[in-house]
Amino acid sequence: MKKDIPDNRVEDVAIGVALEKEDIESKLWYVYLINLKDTAIENVLITSKGYGEKNGEQVKTSVLRHMIPQLDAGAYALIEPIDEATFGLSNEYWLSYYIGREIYDKKFIFLPESIVESNFIRLPVLNKPGVMIK
Template sequence: MKKDLPENNVKDIAIAVALESETAESKVWYVYLINLKNEPIENVLITSKGYGEKDGEQVKTSVLRHMIPVVDSKAYKLIEPIDEQTFGLNNEFWLSYYIGKDIFDKKFIFLPESIVEMNFIRIPVLNKPGVMIK
């Protein structure tokens, strides 16, 4: 039963949307997983999807799945590129990983219009401008 499972809280893990490059015509954005822990995480599974309302209609993107064998301590891994057209949707990233034999999971949601310049920070470890959820 669910009540019998240990409560493993996710700490020192972040998902970030970072501005990779910019030209007069376009901007290139990537989504990263950042491990701020002092230990590696293993068997990382991430599912991503976008959903919400655009122009008065309900919109859903495809669900993408990513597997990363190991993310070292104080390191990052590229999850996927992200299109600016999805910034008006909820962008959800569901993360599961192991530390030893313990499993951890957390859902990260970038709300519509949260990926905007006024919310930018210098993302730790990655050292790029963007928006991060911890």
């Protein structure tokens, strides 16, 4: 029954897209998982994909899967590099993890054109400029 499913809310965990390097020709971007909790998270699974419309046609990127055995409290982990060409798409990161025997999951979606300099903040823990969803 639906009432038997626990309502485990994901809090104090974020996905951030950080600008790593910038030169005249290009910018280098990475996606990070940031644990803002005061406890570790374990058996972290992340799937990522991009989708949307580009030049009037539907576009989908490959689905990538990532596993992080443990992410300590107040730590971060690199998920993947991300190409600027996908910023015009919706970039989805589906996160699942355990704390003890409880499972948590949440979908984080960076909407098209949301990864722009006007949305930059100083990402916590990483101390780099970027965009974050919490």
